Each structure stands twice: as C-alpha cells, then as structure tokens.
Amino acid sequence: MDLSREGVVDGLQRIVEPGDVITDEKILIESSVDNFRKLQNIFGVHTMPVPAAVVMARSTEKVAAILRFADRHGINVIPRTGGTATEGGLESAVPDSIVIDGSAMNEVVNIDAYNMQATCQCGVPLQVLEDRVRELGLTTGHSPQSKPVAHMGGLVATRSIGQFSTLYGGIEDMVVGLEAVFPNGAVTRIKNVPRRAAGPDIRHVVIGNEGALCFITEVTVKLFPYFPENNVFLGYTLKDMKTGFEALRAVMVNGYKPSVARVYDPGDAGLHFSHFVADDDCVLLFMAEGPAGIAKATAAGVEGIVAAFPECTRVDSAYIETWFNDLCWGPDKITAEDERIRQTRNVNRTTEISADWSSINDIYQAARARIIEEIPDITMMGGHSSHSYINGTNMYFNYFFNVVDVGPAEETTKYYLPIISIICEETLKRGGSIVHHHGIGKARAPWVKDEYGSSYYILETLKQAFDPDGIMNKGTIFPL
Amino acid sequence: MGMGGLNTEAIPSQMSDLRVLACFKATPDFEALREADWATAAAGGVETRYVRRVLNCFDESALELALRLSETAARRGVRAELGALSVGGRDVEPYLKTLVALGYERATRVPPEAAGGESEVAGGESGLDFAPGVVASIIAAYAQRVAHSDLVVLGWRSGPGDSGTVPFRVAEALGWPCLTQVTEVEPLSDDRLRVACVADDGPLRLTLRGPCVLAVGNAVVSHLRVPTLKDRLARRHRPIEVLAAADLGVDIAAQRHRETCLPTGFETIDRSRRGVVIEGQSPHDKAQTLFDSRLRDIMETL
Ligand SMILES: Cc1cc2nc3c(=O)[nH]c(=O)nc-3n(C[C@H](O)[C@H](O)[C@H](O)COP(=O)(O)OP(=O)(O)OC[C@H]3O[C@@H](n4cnc5c(N)ncnc54)[C@H](O)[C@@H]3O)c2cc1C
Numbered sequence: 001m002d003l004s005r006e007g008v009v010d011g012l013q014r015i016v017e018p019g020d021v022i023t024d025e026k027i028l029i030e031s032s033v034d035n036f037r038k039l040q041n042i043f044g045v046h047t048m049p050v051p052a053a054v055v056m057a058r059s060t061e062k063v064a065a066i067l068r069f070a071d072r073h074g075i076n077v078i079p080r081t082g083g084t085a086t087e088g089g090l091e092s093a094v095p096d097s098i099v100i101d102g103s104a105m106n107e108v109v110n111i112d113a114y115n116m117q118a119t120c121q122c123g124v125p126l127q128v129l130e131d132r133v134r135e136l137g138l139t140t141g142h143s144p145q146s147k148p149v150a151h152m153g154g155l156v157a158t159r160s161i162g163q164f165s166t167l168y169g170g171i172e173d174m175v176v177g178l179e180a181v182f183p184n185g186a187v188t189r190i191k192n193v194p195r196r197a198a199g200p201d202i203r204h205v206v207i208g209n210e211g212a213l214c215f216i217t218e219v220t221v222k223l224f225p226y227f228p229e230n231n232v233f234l235g236y237t238l239k240d241m242k243t244g245f246e247a248l249r250a251v252m253v254n255g256y257k258p259s260v261a262r263v264y265d266p267g268d269a270g271l272h273f274s275h276f277v278a279d280d281d282c283v284l285l286f287m288a289e290g291p292a293g294i295a296k297a298t299a300a301g302v303e304g305i306v307a308a309f310p311e312c313t314r315v316d317s318a319y320i321e322t323w324f325n326d327l328c329w330g331p332d333k334i335t336a337e338d339e340r341i342r343q344t345r346n347v348n349r350t351t352e353i354s355a356d357w358s359s360i361n362d363i364y365q366a367a368r369a370r371i372i373e374e375i376p377d378i379t380m381m382g383g384h385s386s387h388s389y390i391n392g393t394n395m396y397f398n399y400f401f402n403v404v405d406v407g408p409a410e411e412t413t414k415y416y417l418p419i420i421s422i423i424c425e426e427t428l429k430r431g432g433s434i435v436h437h438h439g440i441g442k443a444r445a446p447w448v449k450d451e452y453g454s455s456y457y458i459l460e461t462l463k464q465a466f467d468p469d470g471i472m473n474k475g476t477i478f479p480l
Numbered sequence: 481m482g483m484g485g486l487n488t489e490a491i492p493s494q495m496s497d498l499r500v501l502a503c504f505k506a507t508p509d510f511e512a513l514r515e516a517d518w519a520t521a522a523a524g525g526v527e528t529r530y531v532r533r534v535l536n537c538f539d540e541s542a543l544e545l546a547l548r549l550s551e552t553a554a555r556r557g558v559r560a561e562l563g564a565l566s567v568g569g570r571d572v573e574p575y576l577k578t579l580v581a582l583g584y585e586r587a588t589r590v591p592p593e594a595a596g597g598e599s600e601v602a603g604g605e606s607g608l609d610f611a612p613g614v615v616a617s618i619i620a621a622y623a624q625r626v627a628h629s630d631l632v633v634l635g636w637r638s639g640p641g642d643s644g645t646v647p648f649r650v651a652e653a654l655g656w657p658c659l660t661q662v663t664e665v666e667p668l669s670d671d672r673l674r675v676a677c678v679a680d681d682g683p684l685r686l687t688l689r690g691p692c693v694l695a696v697g698n699a700v701v702s703h704l705r706v707p708t709l710k711d712r713l714a715r716r717h718r719p720i721e722v723l724a725a726a727d728l729g730v731d732i733a734a735q736r737h738r739e740t741c742l743p744t745g746f747e748t749i750d751r752s753r754r755g756v757v758i759e760g761q762s763p764h765d766k767a768q769t770l771f772d773s774r775l776r777d778i779m780e781t782l
Contacts, residue, residue: 019762270574272532273532274532274533274571274574275530275531275532275533275571279574316530318529318530319530321530322512322513322530322531323512323530323532325514326511326512326513326514339702339703340703343701343702343703344703344704344705344706346705346706372709376708377708378708378709378710379706379707379708379709380706380709381709400706401708402705402706402708
C-alpha cells in the first residue's frame with residue numbers, strides 16, 4: 001500500500017460525499033471484527049487492526065470508483081452489508097483497510113410478479129423484501145435465522161441458506177441474475193433468464209465470493225406463491241441420531257420435498273424443546289407447505305415414511321408450529337444474547353458442515369465425542385441437521401462453553417478454533433465439506449486447500465484473475 | 481428421587497453457618513409467543529402449553545445472587561449452604577439438575593397437586609399458577625420444617641397475571657421481615673447481611689441481622705451461570721428431592737378452595753404511540769427538521 005491512513009481517508013473523501021466517509025473511532029473498531037470475535041465487541045477488548053474508514057456506498061458507480069482507488073493504491077477492501085457474518089469475513093486482517101458498507105443501497109428496484117422475480121440493491125434487508133412480496137401473496141422462500149438483520153448482498157456473498165431450503169434450495173438456487181463490481185472497476189451485469197447453457201454458469205463466480213473477488217451491488221431472486229394457510233407441521237421424539245438421519249434420508253430418497261426437515265440431538269433438543277422432551281430425546285420435525293394438495297400429500301407421505309421407524313413417537317404439531325414461529329433472530333435477541341454472555345461468560349458457537357448419508361452420523365458422533373473429551377469448560381455440545389438433499393445432509397454443531405482463565409481475546413485460540421479444528425478434521429477425513437452455509441471467512445481459511453483438493457486450482461485461478469493485486473478482503477477464503 | 485415423606489437425615493448439619501433457600505418458578509417464555517398466539521385457552525388465560533419454559537427472570541437473579549453470596553461467604557470464612565425449591569411439575573427438574581451441578585446442595589420440588597394427583601404431563605399447566613397463598617405456604621413450611629433456612633431469596637414477581645404477593649406471604653407465614661426490590665446481597669458474617677434494594681426515593685443499602693425474605697427486583701445480575709458437562713457428570717447422582725405438599729402440612733385442595741380470586745382472561749392494553757420517521761439526506765438535515773417541526777415551538781414557550 002502506498003498511502004498513509006490519512007491518505008486513504010483523503011482519497012475516499014474525494015470520491016464520495018465527505019459525510020459518507022466514517023472515521024469515528026468506535027465505529028472503526030467495531031468494524032474490525034464480526035461475530036467470529038464477537039466477544040471482543042461484547043467486552044470492549046480489541047486486537048484486530050483498525051480500518052482507516054468505513055465508506056457508505058450509494059451507487060454502483062461510487063463502488064466502482066472506490067474499488068479502482070483501492071486497487072491503484074493496494075488498499076485492502078472489506079465489503080459489508082448486514083454485518084451478521086459469523087466466520088471472520090468482515091475482519092480486517094491488515095491495517096488501514098477500507099470497509100465498503102453497502103447498507104445504504106437499500107432500494108427494492110422491481111418486483112415482477114408476472115415473471116416471478118424481484119430485483120433489489122445489495123443493502124435491502126431480506127425481511128424488507130420478504131414483507132414487500134408477502135403483500136402480493138408471494139415469498140422469496142429464503143428464511144435464514146438472520147432474516148431480520150442480514151442484507152441481500154451479504155446473503156448472496158456467503159451462499160446463505162434458509163429454513164425452508166429443502167423445498168426452495170439455498171440462495172444459489174434463487175439468484176437468477178445480479179450486478180457486481182470487480183477491483184478494476186469493471187461493472188458486470190448477469191442477465192435474468194430462467195436457464196441457459198451458454199458456457200459455465202458465471203453466477204457462481206459471484207455467489208459465495210465472500211467479498212474476496214468482487215462487490216455485489218444488485219441481485220435478482222425468484223419469487224414463489226405463498227400459502228401459509230396450508231402449512232402442516234409434524235414432530236417426533238426418538239432416542240438416537242442415527243435413526244433420525246435414516247428417517248430424513250428415507251423422506252428425501254422417496255422423493256418428498258417438505259420445506260423443513262430436521263433432526264435435533266438431545267443437547268440441542270434440550271435448548272429448544274425442553275417443554276415436551278425427556279433429557280435423552282432427539283427431535284425429528286418437518287413442515288410441508290405449498291398448494292393445499294401438495295402440502296397435504298407431502299405431509300401424508302412423510303408421516304407414512306416415519307411410521308416405518310417405530311422408535312419415532314409423534315408429538316402434538318402445535319409444539320413444532322409455535323416453536324417455528326419464533327425461530328428468527330432480530331436485533332432484540334442478539335442484544336439479549338450479548339448481555340447473557342457478558343454476565344455469564346458462557347458463549348454459544350456454531351459450526352456447520354455437510355456430508356453424504358453414509359458419513360454424516362459418523363462425523364457427528366466422532367466430532368462430538370472428541371470435543372467433549374479434548375476441550376475444557378464445555379457446557380453443551382450438540383447439534384442438528386437442518387438441510388437435507390438427495391445424497392446427504394448437513395450437521396449444524398451447536399455448542400456452548402464457559403470462558404475460564406483467559407480474556408475475551410483468547411477465547412478463539414483456547415476454545416473456538418480448537419473446536420473448529422476437530423470438526424474440520426473429522427469431516428475432511430470422511431469426505432464431507434467443512435462449510436455448509438456460513439462461508440469460509442477467515443476462520444476456516446486454513447483448511448481451504450484440504451477442502452478443495454486438486455480443484456483448488458480453479459478457485460485460486462479465480463482469485464488471480466479477478467483480484468490480481470489481492471485487495472479484496474485479505475485472508476477471507478484464501479489464507480494470508 | 482421419590483414422593484417420600486420428610487427426610488430427617490437431610491436436615492442440614494450444624495456445619496453450615498448460613499442456610500439460604502432460593503425459590504424459583506419456571507414460566508412460559510411469553511416472548512416466544514406471537515401476538516396472534518395469545519389465544520384464550522380453554523381454562524381461561526393465555527394458551528402457553530406449547531411454549532418452552534424459562535426461569536422466571538427475577539428468580540434467575542435470585543438463584544445467581546445466592547451462588548455469589550455463598551462464594552463471598554466462603555471467602556469470609558462463613559459456610560453458606562444453598563437449597564433450591566420450586567413448586568412445580570416434572571418440567572422443573574432440568575432446572576433443579578442444573579442447580580445441583582452448580583453447587584446447590586439440596587434441590588427440591590413440590591408438585592403443585594395433592595399427592596397422587598400430580599399431572600405428570602411435561603409442559604402441562606402447574607395447576608397453581610394463580611394460587612399465591614398455597615405456593616407461599618409450601619415455601620414457608622419447607623423453609624421452616626425441612627431446610628431450616630436463615631434466608632429465603634426469590635423473585636419479587638413472576639409473569640403476566642401473577643399476584644406479586646408470594647414473597648410477602650412467605651415472610652408473613654415465617655414471621656420474618658421482607659425486603660423488596662433487592663438488587664445485591666453480600667454476607668458480612670454468619671448472621672449479618674448487607675442488602676442493596678430500591679426504595680421509593682432511590683437505591684439504598686441496609687445491613688441486616690437475623691432471618692429474612694429477600695424479594696429480588698431488577699438486579700444487575702440477571703443471568704444464572706452455566707455448569708459444564710463435567711460438573712453435571714460429577715453431580716449426576718445427587719437426588720432431586722420430591723416432597724408432597726401434604727408432607728409439609730399443606731393441604732393444597734383445602735387452601736386452594738379459600739383462594740377465591742382467579743384470573744379468567746388477559747388482555748394487553750395498547751399503549752403504543754404513533755411514531756414519525758424523519759427523512760433527510762444527513763443526520764444534520766434530520767436534526768434540523770426535528771428542530772423546525774417539533775422542538776422550536778416548545779423551546780420558545782420555555
Ligand atoms: C443470529 C444469526 C443467525 C444466522 N442464521 C443464518 C442462517 O440461518 N443461514 C445462513 O446461511 N446464515 C446465517 N447466519 C450468518 C449470516 O447471517 C449470513 O452469512 C448472511 O448471509 C450474511 O449477510 P450480511 O448481509 O449480514 O453480510 P455481512 O455480514 O455484511 O457480510 C458477510 C460476508 O459477505 C461479504 N459481503 C457482504 N456484502 C457484500 C457485497 N455486497 N458484495 C460482496 N461481498 C459482500 C463480506 O465481506 C463478508 O465476507 C446467521 C448469523 C447470525 C448472526
């Protein structure tokens with residue numbers, strides 16, 4: 001980088017309105033981390049390099065100008081929208097970075113109910129888009145738990161997935177077209193078509209790039225009819241996860257598409273369902289949705305399949321429905337959780353992986369047993385599978401530990417990273433993927449080469465081609 | 481575990497200098513209910529059967545304050561023995577197990593129905609949701625006859641539709657004073673406590689001698705610490721005591737009969753105020769609009 005910190009700020013102030021260049025120390029410090037080091041923000045202890053500025057992007061042209069400026073001077077750029085990243089994707093790995101904040105690009109550009117697609121700028125919160133299309137009886141079908149707070153740009157950049165994925169898919173199945181700006185200032189628009197076979201699908205260069213290749217300014221996603229009145233919920237208790245995975249598999253391979261298909265282990269079930277389960281119960285649950293005939297047939301089909309597992313005992317569907325209605329996390333829950341952590345020093349972390357049906361239970365069992373054995377101060381070690389496919393499913397490890405004898409800054413090295421390490425090792429050993437939906441970020445970048453194997457060549461070449469000067473989100477996806 | 485009678489062996493030894501009884505209630509997590517789900521249950525009131533239970537937030541403070549009290553006491557050479565009591569069904573057992581893992585020496589529940597009539601359906605209504613007199617009699621009898629408590633700590637109230645009178649009634653039954661809106665407790669010696677509470681004209685700190693009931697209000701400490709899996713494993717064989725109200729000399733049915741006031745419906749009163757979103761290019765613009773449209777006139781009249 002050939003500019004001083006002041007030089008970076010000065011350069012930005014020449015590109016955008018001076019008021020859009022934020023240099024408030026508190027905001028800069030908070031912007032140096034994301035949820036991966038959330039303890040640092042909660043306890044006000046900071047160890048990461050502080051960015052030079054947060055710049056509010058207000059148009060594609062401004063984004064292009066900022067990127068050209070950063071590229072010319074070799075300044076690290078961290079794209080940001082909702083700020084809910086969990087894997088260090090928003091961390092400033094090097095000093096004097098520029099955080100490009102797209103949250104002010106928050107216009108819903110077009111809702112096309114005839115062609116069933118909606119276009120919006122990167123800073124539109126998913127909840128806002130969803131509320132708008134619901135007025136028309138439609139849905140995006142995307143419902144990550146962070147729906148109230150995550151924005152469309154970040155959701156596409158991380159390859160996010162929502163609670164109804166078994167029916168609607170992940171974000172990669174929803175994005176039909178988009179606009180992105182590359183570090184040299186090139187503005188690229190991928191048009192909105194139902195499908196094409198005109199060479200490789202270049203949407204996938206952008207979807208999931210985690211700000212390490214380009215800045216997403218606009219996205220167009222599919223819309224679906226919304227029939228909440230037809231939703232059917234099914235819930236069961238059972239005693240072991242292996243049976244739970246088998247039941248999920250049976251539902252998937254028999255061709256059913258419930259929107260939700262999940263199995264919770266006893267630890268995780270205890271957190272959510274303690275009002276109707278015993279200590280050692282797992283919970284298997286489903287939701288069928290869609291037009292009345294389909295929802296009904298799906299629910300009946302799923303019921304029939306689960307009936308073949310006598311270990312599964314049906315529970316009142318109202319338990320599942322009531323629970324499901326309160327699953328998303330808005331700012332209120334996030335603030336309450338921060339306060340709980342501040343008082344108890346008991347931290348909740350999650351790590352999500354995926355694998356085929358043959359391996360998933362082994363990965364779950366092996367990682368869980370090792371974490372309980374090897375990591376100190378664990379207060380809960382559990383998880384659930386929440387996104388199933390014809391050939392396998394995911395495992396969302398959900399765990400809590402007390403931070404003992406170390407400061408907030410050492411929480412990652414003493415607990416979090418060693419746990420991630422165990423989960424990655426056990427997953428890779430059995431051929432699974434170490435990241436199901438939160439993105440690699442910086443937290444899991446050390447394992448990226450093992451994740452990709454020989455196909456790392458393709459990934460690495462993308463970085464060299466689109467970001468030859470390496471200014472895009474250093475340390476994210478590609479380890480430093 | 482079992483519905484045994486009074487276990488005299490379990491009466492605390494003379495070793496402990498300060499016997500603290502913390503009481504709690506598991507309440508429905510009302511925040512997990514959508515407005516639309518505030519449907520009226522058949523029995524009257526809000527249908528909460530399908531919502532998970534949480535520790536009543538004031539009781540949670542009380543439980544953590546008791547743990548902190550025992551730690552401070554230990555540092556000052558005083559041994560405080562902690563007991564936890566809930567008038568509740570099986571669904572309070574996970575909480576009792578947690579408390580045992582955290583170092584509570586006794587963990588007891590008294591089923592809310594007369595012996596034999598306990599509804600063992602997990603998540604079922606307790607049956608004593610609005611019977612403060614019965615609950616207080618059980619707590620007082622337990623404190624006096626079983627735990628021989630020197631101090632009872634509990635939340636000053638529980639949730640929507642409660643009476644807010646349980647701490648007072650416990651104190652009355654025991655013939656002890658009751659301090660309300662307690663925010664901190666600190667043991668000074670085996671019979672002296674320093675208690676912070678909030679009175680009408682602000683916070684105050686009192687030094688007390690002798691037994692009392694502390695009704696915990698908006699304490700800064702609002703979360704119970706979490707035991708590790710190893711703590712749970714180490715204490716997993718400690719029994720959860722289940723005592724019948726009758727064993728404590730409380731006749732639930734007879735007392736229940738005397739409590740004639742029962743809430744039969746809840747309704748929230750809408751006190752929301754209309755808001756206006758001020759539009760503007762910059763914070764400065766917005767502040768100017770706010771000043772011009774709303775504040776200028778007020779300031780001028782002042
Ligand atoms: C409570 C909670 C629940 C969650 N639940 C889910 C869930 O159910 N499913 C799920 O998939 N995830 C979940 N997440 C993770 C997170 O919400 C997602 O990763 C989300 O997609 C991030 O969106 P965001 O707008 O907050 O992005 P940010 O946090 O701002 O950024 C995320 C990453 O994307 C990059 N990025 C952001 N905007 C752009 C852009 N315009 N162009 C290029 N790169 C960009 C950033 O550099 C960063 O690497 C959850 C997180 C929290 C805190």
